[in-house]
Amino acid sequence: MAFKYRQAFFENGDIIDARDWNRNVAEFADELNGYLDRDNLPPVAFTHEHIKTKAFNEFYSSIANTTAEHRTINGNITTWQSESDAGLGFGALTFASDTDALAVVEWSGSWNWAPTHVDYQWRGVSGYAKNTLEYYVKYRLIVDGMVVTTVPNSVWTRAFDSGYMCAAIPLPAGNHKVDIEVRIRSKDGGPAYQDIVLMERELICWLRKR
Amino acid sequence: MPKITLTEVKKGDPLKVDKLNSSMDSIRTAAAAIDADNVRIEGVDRRNFKATSTAVNDVASFVNVSSGVTNLNVQQDFVYNSSAMHGHTTEQFKHHTLANGIIGPFSWDASDVAIKLNLSLAYTVPGMHDAHATEPKCSVRPVSSRPYFVFDIRRRDGSSGSWNTVSGTERKIAFNHVAPNFADRVPHKGSLSIVHLVDLAPPSSGVYFSPFVTIWYQRLSRPITITGYNFFGQRIRR
Numbered sequence: 001m002a003f004k005y006r007q008a009f010f011e012n013g014d015i016i017d018a019r020d021w022n023r024n025v026a027e028f029a030d031e032l033n034g035y036l037d038r039d040n041l042p043p044v045a046f047t048h049e050h051i052k053t054k055a056f057n058e059f060y061s062s063i064a065n066t067t068a069e070h071r072t073i074n075g076n077i078t079t080w081q082s083e084s085d086a087g088l089g090f091g092a093l094t095f096a097s098d099t100d101a102l103a104v105v106e107w108s109g110s111w112n113w114a115p116t117h118v119d120y121q122w123r124g125v126s127g128y129a130k131n132t133l134e135y136y137v138k139y140r141l142i143v144d145g146m147v148v149t150t151v152p153n154s155v156w157t158r159a160f161d162s163g164y165m166c167a168a169i170p171l172p173a174g175n176h177k178v179d180i181e182v183r184i185r186s187k188d189g190g191p192a193y194q195d196i197v198l199m200e201r202e203l204i205c206w207l208r209k210r
Numbered sequence: 211m212p213k214i215t216l217t218e219v220k221k222g223d224p225l226k227v228d229k230l231n232s233s234m235d236s237i238r239t240a241a242a243a244i245d246a247d248n249v250r251i252e253g254v255d256r257r258n259f260k261a262t263s264t265a266v267n268d269v270a271s272f273v274n275v276s277s278g279v280t281n282l283n284v285q286q287d288f289v290y291n292s293s294a295m296h297g298h299t300t301e302q303f304k305h306h307t308l309a310n311g312i313i314g315p316f317s318w319d320a321s322d323v324a325i326k327l328n329l330s331l332a333y334t335v336p337g338m339h340d341a342h343a344t345e346p347k348c349s350v351r352p353v354s355s356r357p358y359f360v361f362d363i364r365r366r367d368g369s370s371g372s373w374n375t376v377s378g379t380e381r382k383i384a385f386n387h388v389a390p391n392f393a394d395r396v397p398h399k400g401s402l403s404i405v406h407l408v409d410l411a412p413p414s415s416g417v418y419f420s421p422f423v424t425i426w427y428q429r430l431s432r433p434i435t436i437t438g439y440n441f442f443g444q445r446i447r448r
Contacts, residue, residue: 018219025233029214032240037253044260048321051448056264059324059446061407065378106328106405110381160358160384164330164403200380204326204407206446 058101058207060178062091064109070199072114073137073182075192080140080181090198092179093205101207103171105148105178107141109201110162113194135185135192141165142179156194171207178205211247212240266445292425292432299432302364302373303421303439313443314418315369318410323446325408327363329421331439333402335359336432337385337395358384358426359434361402366418373420379406408443419443 008020031040064070069091071084083089136153148167165180180203184192217232219225240248292299305311316325335357362380364373385398404421421441425432 018221018223022216022218025216025237029216029233029237032237032244032248033213034211034248035250035253036244036248037250038255038258041254041258043257045258046254046263047260048263048447051263053321053448054323056448057323057446059326059407063378063407108381108403108405112382112384157386158383158398158400159386160382161400162361162381162383162402162404164405166405199382200378202378202406204405206324206326 056208056210058097058209060093060095060205060207061202062093063202064091064198065200070197073184073196073198075114075135075184075194075196078183078185078189078191080183082142082179082181084198085195090180090182091201091203092177093203094175094177095205096175097171097173097207099209100170100172101209102168103143103176103178104166104168104206104208105141105143106164106166106204106206107139107180107201108162108164109139109180110160110199111137111196112160112199113137113156114197134187135194136187137192137196138183138185139163139165140181140183141167142177142181143167143169144171144176144178156192178203211245212243214240262447264446264448266447288436289433290423290425290436291434294425298424298426300422300424303423303436303441310420311439311441312418312420313441315416316408316419316443316445317415317417318408318445319413320410321447322410323448325410325443325445327404327406327408327419327441327443329361329363329402329404329439329441331361331402331421332399332437333359333383334397334399334435334437335383335385336397357398357432357434358382360424360426361404362422362424363404363406364420364422366420367414368416369418373422375422376406376408376419379404 008017008024010016010020071088071090072086073081074085082092135156137156138150138153140150141148146169148169149165151163151165154161154163182196182198184194184196186192214233214236216236217229219229223229288304290301292301303311313327318325337357360380360382363376365376366373381402381404383400383402408417408419419441421439423434423436425434
């Protein structure tokens with residue numbers, strides 16, 4: 001702290017003891033050698049320019065903003081899927097954190113049920129199977145293998161739809177992976193027979209260190 | 211860390227000038243080059259930092275109003291309607307009595323960490339109908355009766371000029387429900403959120419962001435009602 005006691009005070013005519021001199025000087029030297037704190041520094045002394053970039057916050061992101069990054073997900077598979085029918089990922093984030101942090105993860109994306117007919121999958125024909133079979137798509141957010149949040153089922157009648165997920169989870173220093181998974185099912189848990197095309201989307205991980 | 215090394219005076223030693231100067235030189239050298247290691251771990255707190263040292267926030271139309279807290283569009287509906295039959299119309303979000311829901315101006319430099327934009331809203335749109343033989347019910351094409359809307363976030367550099375779509379922020383909604391005729395249509399309701407990290411290359415200043423919605427196709431009655439939205443941006447500097 002800023003206020004330091006002078007250990008010995010010398011008067012005119014004193015014979016100075018070497019130890020008193022050393023203690024006086026050491027009192028200030030010790031302070032500068034790693035023990036300065038808030039009381040040594042004036043209020044609002046620091047601006048952002050004094051702070052090292054990414055000292056408090058760090059971001060990782062994965063954005064899909066081209067048609068080439070759209071992913072078709074197989075509607076005949078009823079389990080959670082972490083890659084497309086073509087074996088391509090959805091844009092996972094992998095990173096190494098140099099310290100423990102709170103990870104704030106957000107995902108938003110848009111999708112549509114892949115058309116299989118010129119008039120899309122719904123057909124104005126009485127008794128047409130796809131008119132009565134209800135099926136859904138669901139998304140979940142995975143951090144280091146843990147499910148941290150999901151979005152509610154979105155039904156096929158929402159031909160184009162979008163979703164948003166967010167979660168916060170404390171992470172230790174080290175390597176981490178953030179990803180999403182997708183599951184398509186009919187109402188009874190069976191196959192949907194209808195693919196999903198995952199379109200524009202963005203996955204963000206905000207590491208809050210302080 | 212610049213460290214002070216004292217040349218101690220010992221009892222019985224002759225007190226020579228160079229011995230005292232050595233200690234003072236060490237203090238002077240260190241004091242001129244103090245860095246983070248001279249500060250005690252967790253020794254600095256909020257009092258020492260100027261406001262906005264680590265982050266700057268901007269909410270809807272903050273730049274245009276005196277209070278950014280009371281001007282979120284959570285209690286006012288906006289109806290956007292397309293005048294383009296079987297075409298499309300793009301509408302910029304409104305903001306209460308102000309012209310548009312804009313946030314900004316944002317500035318950033320190469321050392322910033324991120325600018326994160328968040329948009330959240332609820333909407334109501336009309337359903338499809340089956341009254342027009344010439345309008346396929348479930349197509350995304352110009353003669354469709356399907357409600358088809360595309361939201362995105364757009365960017366403008368400077369206080370005037372054109373708005374350009376921020377690539378990757380497009381979010382689409384459309385429905386397959388079909389009513390037998392126009393009068394029997396039922397509205398669809400839903401919510402939509404967009405999160406986006408702004409590309410910080412190159413460093414920029416005077417940048418504004420605003421949500422837009424594009425209303426596609428549909429022959430008749432093409433409104434979309436936004437029942438509340440919140441749009442904000444955060445500039446994370448460190």
